[in-house]
Amino acid sequence: MKCVVCLKRVPDTGTRIKIDSSGTAIDDTDVEWIVNPYDEFAITEALTHRGSDGEVIILALGPEETTKEIRTALAMGADQGILLQVQRPPTDPLQTAQVLASALKELEFDLLFFGCRGVDDDNCAVGPMVASILDIPLLSDVIQFDVEGSKATVQRETEGGHEIGNMPLPCGITTQKGLNEPKLPSLPGIMKAKKKPLEIRPVELPDSSLEIVEMSFPPDRPPGKIVGEGADAVPELIRVLQEEAKVL
Amino acid sequence: MNEAQTACSPFNEDHQSFRQTCRRFVSEKITPRIDEWEANKGYDRSIFPEMGAMGLLGIPYPEEYGGSELDFWYSVVWMEELARCGAAGFPMSTMVHSYMASPPIERFGTQELKDRFMPQIVAGEKITALAISEPGAGSDVAGIRTTAVRDGDHYIVNGSKTFITNGTEADLLTLAVKTDPSQTHSGVSALVFETDTPGFSIGRKLEKLGCHSSDTAELAFDNCRVPVKNLLGKEGEGFYIIMDNFQQERLVGAISAVAGAELIFAKTLEYARSRKAFGKPIGHFQVQRHRFAEIATRIEAARQMAYHATRVFVSGQNAVREISMAKLFCCETGTWVADQCVQTYGGWGYMEEYPAARALRDTRLLTIGGGTSEIMREILSRMVFDGKEYLLPEEGSSTPDTSGPTVSEIFGSLPKRFRSEKAGDLQEVFRFDISGSGGGTWTVQVKEGEMHVREGAHEDPGCSVQTDVDTYVAVETGQIKPQDAFMAGRITVDNIPAMMALSGSLSRLS
Numbered sequence: 001m002k003c004v005v006c007l008k009r010v011p012d013t014g015t016r017i018k019i020d021s022s023g024t025a026i027d028d029t030d031v032e033w034i035v036n037p038y039d040e041f042a043i044t045e046a047l048t049h050r051g052s053d054g055e056v057i058i059l060a061l062g063p064e065e066t067t068k069e070i071r072t073a074l075a076m077g078a079d080q081g082i083l084l085q086v087q088r089p090p091t092d093p094l095q096t097a098q099v100l101a102s103a104l105k106e107l108e109f110d111l112l113f114f115g116c117r118g119v120d121d122d123n124c125a126v127g128p129m130v131a132s133i134l135d136i137p138l139l140s141d142v143i144q145f146d147v148e149g150s151k152a153t154v155q156r157e158t159e160g161g162h163e164i165g166n167m168p169l170p171c172g173i174t175t176q177k178g179l180n181e182p183k184l185p186s187l188p189g190i191m192k193a194k195k196k197p198l199e200i201r202p203v204e205l206p207d208s209s210l211e212i213v214e215m216s217f218p219p220d221r222p223p224g225k226i227v228g229e230g231a232d233a234v235p236e237l238i239r240v241l242q243e244e245a246k247v248l
Numbered sequence: 249m250n251e252a253q254t255a256c257s258p259f260n261e262d263h264q265s266f267r268q269t270c271r272r273f274v275s276e277k278i279t280p281r282i283d284e285w286e287a288n289k290g291y292d293r294s295i296f297p298e299m300g301a302m303g304l305l306g307i308p309y310p311e312e313y314g315g316s317e318l319d320f321w322y323s324v325v326w327m328e329e330l331a332r333c334g335a336a337g338f339p340m341s342t343m344v345h346s347y348m349a350s351p352p353i354e355r356f357g358t359q360e361l362k363d364r365f366m367p368q369i370v371a372g373e374k375i376t377a378l379a380i381s382e383p384g385a386g387s388d389v390a391g392i393r394t395t396a397v398r399d400g401d402h403y404i405v406n407g408s409k410t411f412i413t414n415g416t417e418a419d420l421l422t423l424a425v426k427t428d429p430s431q432t433h434s435g436v437s438a439l440v441f442e443t444d445t446p447g448f449s450i451g452r453k454l455e456k457l458g459c460h461s462s463d464t465a466e467l468a469f470d471n472c473r474v475p476v477k478n479l480l481g482k483e484g485e486g487f488y489i490i491m492d493n494f495q496q497e498r499l500v501g502a503i504s505a506v507a508g509a510e511l512i513f514a515k516t517l518e519y520a521r522s523r524k525a526f527g528k529p530i531g532h533f534q535v536q537r538h539r540f541a542e543i544a545t546r547i548e549a550a551r552q553m554a555y556h557a558t559r560v561f562v563s564g565q566n567a568v569r570e571i572s573m574a575k576l577f578c579c580e581t582g583t584w585v586a587d588q589c590v591q592t593y594g595g596w597g598y599m600e601e602y603p604a605a606r607a608l609r610d611t612r613l614l615t616i617g618g619g620t621s622e623i624m625r626e627i628l629s630r631m632v633f634d635g636k637e638y639l640l641p642e643e644g645s646s647t648p649d650t651s652g653p654t655v656s657e658i659f660g661s662l663p664k665r666f667r668s669e670k671a672g673d674l675q676e677v678f679r680f681d682i683s684g685s686g687g688g689t690w691t692v693q694v695k696e697g698e699m700h701v702r703e704g705a706h707e708d709p710g711c712s713v714q715t716d717v718d719t720y721v722a723v724e725t726g727q728i729k730p731q732d733a734f735m736a737g738r739i740t741v742d743n744i745p746a747m748m749a750l751s752g753s754l755s756r757l758s
């Protein structure tokens with residue numbers, strides 16, 4: 001199978017995020033960057049479907065430094081990388097989807113993989129947008145993925161249950177936690193990755209109609225309340241949940 | 249790290265990307281299990297193949313064995329990251345496997361031995377231990393009493409070992425034995441020992457002060473038959489093999505000590521920010537703040553020392569001085585830091601709920617294992633006071649005396665000092681090339697129980713010896729032990745057994 005995985009470089013989830021002076025973007029000095037954790041499921045899954053004569057291509061849109069995250073994917077076992085290079089990654093998912101889609105048109109893949117969301121902007125948008133631009137089927141939040149011949153069978157998570165669906169190839173999925181255990185790059189993998197092909201293509205972003213007006217932190221959470229200990233506390237807990245929190 | 253630190257760091261981008269892998273592996277696969285291993289007094293051996301699959305057990309080893317053959321800084325990264333698992337015991341077991349027990353097999357084993365065992369060692373399918381210490385001999389390696397007596401193409405091994413890390417889990421031992429109990433250093437040999445050999449038993453698993461996630465055992469050998477082809481190097485070379493290994497082992501000790509200190513210090517700072525006394529976080533009291541400044545400074549000094557020793561070691565130069573200093577200073581700093589951290593934690597520092605108590609008992613080993621602080625000071629005092637440059641650990645050697653016989657006087661004395669009854673069946677031609685003023689070339693022939701010495705190069709030698717005048721005189725007059733000079737690269741010998749037989753056949757120079 002020829003597999004393409006779209007990868008995003010995101011701030012490490014442990015990074016303390018600061019907002020820059022414009023008030024509309026994060027301040028990226030001192031930020032540690034990583035491969036979007038959901039994309040790790042995507043890479044790992046693609047590798048299991050590659051087969052002996054297939055290939056896994058990593059496609060990323062981002063600044064030049066994104067080559068580091070692409071190398072990580074190559075170290076996990078992917079075969080080659082393509083960086084669509086821009087100065088600053090777009091905040092509008094439609095721009096991202098348009099740029100990725102135009103590169104994908106030339107790749108003639110069988111399977112296309114995305115993380116279900118980027119842990120930075122949490123839009124959950126790029127995968128489905130790319131699929132509709134390319135006019136191919138895509139199912140999101142996939143937790144099991146099987147391919148037989150030219151048909152893919154997909155299990156996806158829905159509110160309170162599971163849904164099973166079929167799609168013809170070429171098709172795409174977005175990956176949800178539970179799909180697999182993401183592979184860590186091994187030391188021999190890291191060494192081999194240095195010699196794998198990685199192409200850098202500067203690209204122009206199309207116009208966007210999305211404007212970020214303001215970024216702000218969520219308000220501090222109010223302190224918790226201890227109503228008592230052990231079984232004796234249960235009546236009081238129920239009273240507080242019913243009368244104060246009004247959740248019961 | 250800020251920009252200046254990054255620029256001065258010995259680690260390049262590849263090292264750092266490997267660091268990310270190590271950090272995740274440790275936090276996902278080891279840290280969640282470490283408390284259980286501490287409680288069980290030993291790790292679960294299934295972690296070894298997991299480390300093997302990640303390439304973590306083959307960093308320095310050739311690709312043909314599944315390794316990556318990378319520079320020692322990758323190993324430093326791995327040690328530093330492994331320390332973050334939150335206990336020192338399991339990292340010690342891993343380090344013993346990769347950097348202490350298996351290197352002699354790779355360096356001195358026959359091709360057949362390496363082909364057989366190295367791939368399994370690198371894959372983590374076989375766990376290795378280094379078995380040197382005995383109930384009666386620790387610092388004094390040449391004093392071991394476990395014997396290996398030749399019987400056809402086997403050795404019969406009898407004796408016991410103690411304090412052996414990985415002792416209850418090991419499939420293979422790099423085992424120090426006496427093949428010639430009448431000799432001290434030159435009687436020591438090293439064998440690869442498979443622990444499924446009949447007659448081998450684990451005496452007991454030892455109860456320790458700390459490092460609980462690592463097992464430590466007493467081992468017993470009762471008429472165990474070991475194939476002669478399991479010998480590392482030649483018979484009688486065991487002492488050199490062990491000494492050769494010590495440098496790396498001590499460097500690993502120093503690096504791990506700094507990494508452990510850094511970790512407990514970071515946790516202590518966190519605690520000092522949240523713990524309140526008299527209405528303020530305790531970190532606001534000046535005594536505590538100054539303590540932190542002191543700890544940070546000493547850790548930084550220790551780290552730079554360990555990195556400097558690593559640089560000298562990686563460059564291939566003799567690093568005995570730097571490594572001994574780093575082992576001494578980093579390990580003493582490690583135990584001191586843990587003690588200071590317990591103090592900042594106060595009563596909670598003494599309780600198992602917080603990490604300081606474990607750090608205190610784990611770090612206590614640092615100044616004992618892999619050569620005690622006293623032994624490091626012994627080595628260093630001989631270098632700084634006696635002016636000996638490269639001496640390796642050896643107790644009680646005397647101060648050198650500078651006035652001595654000339655090289656030609658010494659060669660003249662050889663036939664008189666030759667004791668044919670001690671020479672066995674030695675028949676050999678030795679060529680000595682002694683450089684420096686007063687030196688020259690001599691040919692020494694032992695034939696039919698007699699010794700002939702002539703100046704110049706004559707018959708084709710079966711053993712060539714190269715050294716300088718000072719070293720040769722120092723060795724002959726007993727100021728330097730031959731094994732030290734040999735290890736320091738001040739004497740090169742191409743036929744060690746013959747040279748040993750020759751030394752053994754000579755009475756002392758009077």
Ligand SMILES: Cc1cc2nc3c(=O)[nH]c(=O)nc-3n(C[C@H](O)[C@H](O)[C@H](O)COP(=O)(O)OP(=O)(O)OC[C@H]3O[C@@H](n4cnc5c(N)ncnc54)[C@H](O)[C@@H]3O)c2cc1C
Pocket residue numbers: 344377378379380381384385386387388410411412413414456459464613616617618619620621622623626642643644
């Ligand atoms: C947890 C643990 C794990 C270990 N793992 C291994 C292992 O895997 N394999 C292995 O072979 N060994 C292992 N050891 C043994 C370790 O290497 C020895 O304990 C160490 O070398 C000291 O030897 P010893 O205990 O016999 O002490 P001794 O040699 O009896 O020393 C006792 C004291 O005398 C001092 N001393 C000795 N000689 C001199 C001198 N010349 N000048 C001044 N002071 C001197 C020492 O510094 C020490 O303070 C381990 C030990 C421990 C505690």
